[in-house]
Structures are given as structure tokens and as C-alpha cells.
Amino acid sequence: MSEKILQIENLTVDFDGFRALNNLNFSLDTGELRVIIGPNGAGKTTFLDVITGKTKPTTGQVTFKGKSTKGNVEYQIARLGVGRKFQTPRIYLNLTPRENLELSCNRYKNVWNALFGKPSSAERRTVAGLIETIGLDAKADLKAALLSHGEKQRLEIGMLVAQSPDLLLVDEPVAGLTDEETENVGNLLLALAESHSIIVIEHDMEFVRQIARKVTVLHQGTVLCEGSMDEVQNDPRVIEVYLGKQEDDRAAA
Amino acid sequence: MDALIQSKSKARQRLLIEAGIVAAIALLLLFVIPPILVGSGQGFRVNLLGRYLALAIAALGIDLIWGFTGILSLGQGVFFALGGYSLAMFLLLQLPDGQLPDFFSPYGVTELPWLWQPFYSLPFTLFAIVFIPTIVAATLGYLVFRNRIRGVYFSILTQAALIVFFNFFNGQQKLINGTNGLKTDTATIFGQTVSSPPVQAFLYTLTILLLVGGYALSRWLTSGRSGRLLVAVRDDEARMRFSGYDPTMFKVLVFAISAGLAGIAGALYTVQSGIITPQAMNIAFSIEMVIWVAVGGRATIVGAILGTLIVNFAKSILSERFPQFWYFFQGGLFLIVVTVLPGGILGWLREDGVRLVRSQINKRRPLQTYPSLEEDPGVQYERKNLANRESDG
């Protein structure tokens, strides 16, 4: 059991009568990279909301590293080791990328430390290294509001890494990026997967094919099927609900 | 690593320069301006200056919470009044044993209410001036922020709290003299009446020292990691939460500190104006405090002080000359600052003023790109790369 980093049992979420997640079961091995796909409204984002504590499950429970996350709010879950990247990049616009990364990198996140703590030299080195990794060294001391969309995406991924979580939740990391940038982000995620467990939500099928080892398909709030990219693509149910009754190639394009 | 050490020593140098400037201004306010004003027959303006400097301490608190953290509190008057009432109660109790403050007799109160008892002690009073507002703010802030009530919701809740405290103080005649408030000018302390020149001079000095202290506190809070976290609260609370920070505690902290500063300001203002009444908690006064900061420039600590002095002296001069136009002027000030001058005076100086002056001298406006090409590190980086490549090849 210990190699399961995340386990979700019988999860149901209701919004005012609308059932966003319906009796969902899911588990993730430590060190696994999993891609979740599914048509719009399948409950992908709600799924992440529940894991990170933003939305409370109506029934069911989430177990992270063998402990139930019930009763924990977002920041507590984040401190347990869950990092999240949003669909649209969310960074602190009035701080520089360096400061953004420093805040994420900081190990002690209580008020006392914020007042009297100073960044250690190890943290500073980590930040400097990360800035180079995400390719922002030229703009490290500009306000983040001046960054382009792709740069913001990279900065947010960098902040996620700086936080050094055990589980990364990444929501549509390549939305609005060029092909080259997409490939870079893909390689970045693959490199991260060596030492982290990652869940990626994505629509871009090219990208999914680039990084995916195991894919989970969500449909109407439940897991429709799970398996390798090829298995999933050949599953008749998936073809019907998600790819439509069309040729694989056209749907993937 | 070299660069790091260099930048550190540079930062220290800058800090020393800043401290020097602050000390110079404080000395100027202490020893130069009062004699000049007295000499020109405007002695009463020294008292006004002292009061406005006291108000500036409250403005510092608002700059912290609104300018940096982006939380608009419309209830600072509560904390201001709590500080003022605390000190006033202490002063009114400076009487021979067994005597009660005068105002009690018309209400037929013959025994000192229990609320007053602790205010015999000076240490408790000093503690109360700072920490009663702090505790009230922390409690209210925790109950509100915990539930992620923010933005205008928080603003109007603080305003409701203000009205509630106003009503409470107004209604308690037998406890704190209701609408009439507490008069401190005839009270005695250390054998002198509070309104006598030596005591007032002492208070003026104290105000300046505490203002410098408040300035240092604000600078400390807004630099370094805590300052970045305050900005982070303003920019994106959700991001903070998902990064493992609890924004609630930071917001409670900054709200409590701003309340403490308002409490100090209230105490100093009360003893220099001679009276504290529930009017310190009317809606207009608390919103006015925000506009002082807005005029000076939000998120610039100096701006808060500067704005307070400018607006208040403008008020005292304008309302002497044209009493009815002050409100038009003030209303217009709200509109103009918010729509045309969102950065306040300091913000305008930083953004446009320098450029305007330079262009007037050069007769030529420098071309602006965004961000200016010359200063864009990205461009510089590319240029350096190009140069390297050329030298390589």
C-alpha cells in the first residue's frame, strides 16, 4: 500500500444538484506520471479542486501518502506536499520572478518566519538554478506582470518545483503555447517525473502522446477507462464519448 | 557571490542614507519649524502640525493594510477612538484619592465603574492604547478573513463595525459620557495641566518620535520577505494558499498592526486636541483617512505621511476661508485621486513628473516603449549574446 501516493475512494461532489464527480475511484503510484483526459465538463478541474482541498467532497475520501486529507484546507494540503498549477498562470504579478520563486521555495511558511526569517543561501542557490532552468535569467528582476504568457507558464511551473512537492497537479500546462514551447514543457515534465509523482490534465493530444505512459479518461464525473495511450485510444467506449465516432488520426489532430 | 556581497553593502549604504534623511526631517520638525511658526505669529499651527503628525501615524497603518495588502478598512476610526479613550480615561483619573471625574455627577454615578479601574495604572494604559485596538482588530479580522470574506464585503463590514462602536459609545452616558465625550485639556499630569505649553511641547516631541518609530516599523514590515508576502496577498491569495501559506494569518497580522498604529495615533491626537468624542468614529472620518493615503500615494510609506499633512492643512485653510466649499473640494478630491491620479502625488512624480521635468529641459520627450527598450534586460541579454557570438566566430 505504501507505494500508492494518492488514493481516492467513492468520491462524489454535488453542486446545487449538479453532480460534478460521481462515485469516482482513482489511485496513483509513487513516482508515476499520469495524464487525465476527458471531454469538457467531465469533472477534471473539480477533481483537482478536491485533491487540493478547494472543494469539499460530498461523500468519499482522498488519501494522500496513507493519510486522509479530510478536514485539511488548501494550505495544509499544500504543506503536506501537493503542488498545483492552474489553467491560466497564477503568479504574483507585482513581484519579480526571483521573488515569486523565493516565496515558493521558502520552507517555513508561518507568520513568524515571514517576519524574522531570511532566505538561506541554499534556498538562494536553488532559486538561481531554477531561474536558469526556466529560462528567465534575463528577466529575473522585472515585475512578473511584464512577462509574456509562455514565460508566465514557465514561471508558475518553476514555482511549483521550488515548492518541492511530492505530488504535482498540472492543469493544461501547454494551453496557448507554441509548438516549440510545448515540447520544452513536455521535456520539463518528463524530467520532473524522475523524482516526483505527477498528474497532468491536458487536451492537446500530441502533447499527451509525447509524455503519457498511463492515461485515465474521465467522463461525466467517473473514470471511464485507464491504460496506455494505445489501449485507451482503441477502447470503443472512449471512441464513442470522447474522440467521437471518427478516425483516430482526425480526432488526435 | 561577489555580486551578492556588493549588492548587500549597497543596500546597507542606501539604508544609512534613508535613516539620515529621516533623522534630518525629524530634527527639522523638532527644532526649526516650531520657532519659525511661533515667530511669525502662527503659534497655533504648531499644535495643528502635532495633531496632523499624529494622524499620519494612523495613515501609516492604512498604507500597510490598503496600500500594500490591498484590504480596504473603513473602520480605522474604531481603533483610533479606542486608543484615544484609553489615554483620556487615564488622564481623567489623575485626581486626589476617592474623587470621581466631574462628568459623572450629573448622571448620579457615585462609584467608579469597573471598566475604569485598570486605568489608574500608567503601564496598563500604555499597554491598552496599543493592544486593545490590536486585539479587537485581530478578533474581528480573524472571524472575517477566516471565511474568505474579502474585497468590498470586508470594507462594508468594517464600516458596520464602526457604526456599531459609534452607537455603543454614544449610548453609554453613565460609563463614558456618551455624545459629549471625554475632555482631557483640563486634566493634570505630573502636576501640569495637559493643555499647558510644556506638556504640549513634550507631546509634540513624543508624536514625532513615535511617527519615526512607525515609519521604521512600516519600512521593516514592507521590505524583505514579509513585504513580498503582503504584496502576494494583494496579487493572488489563492496562489498563496496552494503554495502552502495561510493568507488569513498574514491579513490578521497586518490588520492588527494597522489597528495598533491607529490606537497610538488616537491617543496622541486626543491629548493634543483636548477631547475625544464618539465623533472620532463617524463614517466620514475613517474614509477620509484612506484618502490621505491615496493623495500621497498608496504603497509608498512617505506618501501616507505627506498626504496626511497636505490634505489636513488644506482642510484647515480652506474650511477657515470657505466653510461650505470644503465638502465640494473633498468630494472632488476623492473623484480626482481615484480616476486621474491612482498613484497619488508620489506615484505621479515617479511615473510622469520626472519625465515631464526632463522633457521641459531637453525640449524633447524621450521615446517610451513598454518596457523601455534601453532598460529591458531581455534586450540587453540578447545584445550581449550577439556580441559574444560575434567574438566567438
Place this chain on the structure above:
Amino acid sequence: MLSGLLDGIFSGISLGSVLLLAALGLAIVFGLMGVINMAHGELMMLGAYTTYMVQNALKGTPLFGIYIFIALIAAFIVTAIFGLVLERGVIRYLYGRPLETLLATWGVSLILQQLVRSVSWQLVTIVALFCLLFFGAMWIVARRTDFERARGWFLAIMIPLSAAAAIATGNVLGTLYKPAFTKLWFDARNVDVTAPKWLRGGFPIAGTQFSYARIFIIVLTIACVVGVYWFLNNTPWGLRIRAVTQNRTMSACLGIPTKKVDALTFALGSGLAGLAGCAVSLLGSVGPNTGQNYIVDTFMVVVVGGVGKLAGSIIAALAIGTANYLIGSNTLVDLTAPIKPLSDTFAFFSTISMAKVLVFALIIAFLQFRPGGLFPQKGRTVDA
């Protein structure tokens, strides 16, 4: 005992209906644009003064018996136009900055209060002349192509010039036609609206007097709520307003003129404030500060009611009104007389001002359980 309770409930509901009437416009505007209009109370005050002026104009004419209806229409129109000007002139530049809007509308409320105190023909002339000169010049100059570059100079020259011309003219006219021209219309004292004969008095039930004026206000509130409900649900513009409330960007993409919707909604909200002001004038005398007495309570209605549903505002207004009255009067003290400590507690809070203290505490307690109000917006669209 029974009559006391009946009286308490009736007064509470009538207080609540005033609150609801005042909060209705505020809630619609807040729901649509996220803007808290601090000048809402002053719009109410304008409505009340309009009522006063209509009453004076119709005094002695046969229409005096029904002047209140004419006043309602006039108050609605005057405040709606004013709201329109406010939206076009100030608020539209501040969308997306709710805190700044709050400060700006506070500035407007200060100006309105002072305006009522010092309005005279002289002031009207000065303001009108200034607007004519300044905007007229702007209209002429704005057609030049290089206007944007010269804008700063234009403003720097034209503002003082028009102001000086306007003030000089006003002062000259003021000295020429001394008393009539410079006489203040209202000055700072409160004015009284006399209710028409058929609204005075009341009819007794079970020993309680049900005042006609209060019944009239309750009926007016019901009419307004029904009217607003019908407008939002059954007219094309109502549909557009609801669409923009839910998703502004999408509505704009579908070709809904969101700017017009904003202006219309703001005018509607302001007009409702005017009606509320008209109603308030029946309850007591009206002064420049009248609006201030209502704003905080109406804000609380919006906070407790939550955004998005009218029902929230209705329940919240009635609850706050009734709670305020029941606690503030001696009703609860009498009711709980058998239980001594409870009745003593209520006795401590049994003045109008102390009742607000307790009601505020209750609101804070309520928000611990329902931070989003009675009817919060749910789902993943809500920002974290």
C-alpha cells in the same frame, strides 16, 4: 401580550420593507457590476427632496390629494437620470476596481450632501455655465486630429478659464438680483413632507394601530419587488441584465451591449433609490444626512442576502428589519420576562442604537456559517 407581538411584527416588517426598498437597487447594481455605491443613500435623499418639491409645487391644487404618486414618478426619473450621469461620468472608468469605486462614490455622496445644503439659483447658474463653456469648448476642439497631444494644455487652460467666467457671471447676477437669486433652496435644516390626508392615521386591530403610511410603504415595496422581478424575468433587457450578471465576457461575445446594460442597470438601481427616498420622506423629516442613516443597514442586507438572487435580499431585509425592531423595542424584554437573565440581556440592548450592536454580532455569527450569504454562488466558477 399578543398586541405587543403583533405590533412588533408589523413594525419590524415595515422597517424591513423600507430597508428592502433601499437595498433593492443596491443589490441589483452590486450583483451586476460588483460595485458598492456609497452614494446610494444620497440618491435616496435626492428622491426625498424631490418628493418635497413636488409637494410644494402641487400645494393648493386639486392634484394635491394624489401628489405622492406624481412624486414617486418624479423621484424615480430624477434619481435615474442622476444615476445615469454618475455611471457615464465616473463609474464606467472604474470597473474591475471595486475598492476605488467605493471611494469615488463616497466623494460623490459628499458632493451631493453639500449640494443640497448650498444649492441656489446662483450655484445652479455657475455649474451650468461651467459645463456649457467647458464641454462646449471640448466638443469644438475634440474634432481636431491632434487633440490627444494638446489635451493636457487644453485642460490646464479651459478649466480655470471656464470656472472663472462662470463664477464671475454667477456673482454679478447674484448682486443684481440679490435675495431671490442667492436664496438657498433648502439650506441645512431638515424639511418635512406632509403625507396626504388619506395616508394619515391608521386602523386599529386588536389594540394595535396600523399606520396607513407604513402600509403604503409595504405595498410600495411589494410592487417594486414584483416589478423588478417581472422586469428581470420577462423583458429582453431583463434577460440581458441577467446574462451579464452571470458571465460578462460571454455576454459581450454574444453581442449584448454590456455598456448599455451597465448604464441601464445603474439607472434602474438609482431610480429604485429614489422611490425608497420618497417612501422614507413619509416616515419623518428629511435632511442632507438622511441617506447616511440607511446606507450601513442596506449594505448589511446585501452582505447577508448574497449575490445573485433577489430572494436573498428580501429575506435578509425582513430579517434585519424585524430583528432590529424586536431587539430595539421592549417587545423581547416583555416576552422573555419570565426568564430573568434573558430579559435582562435584552433590556441592555433595548434601544435603537444598542440593537444595532446585537444585530451586527448576529450578522458576524451568521457569516461564520454562511460566508457567502443566504444564496451564495456555487460551483467552480467561483473564484478561490
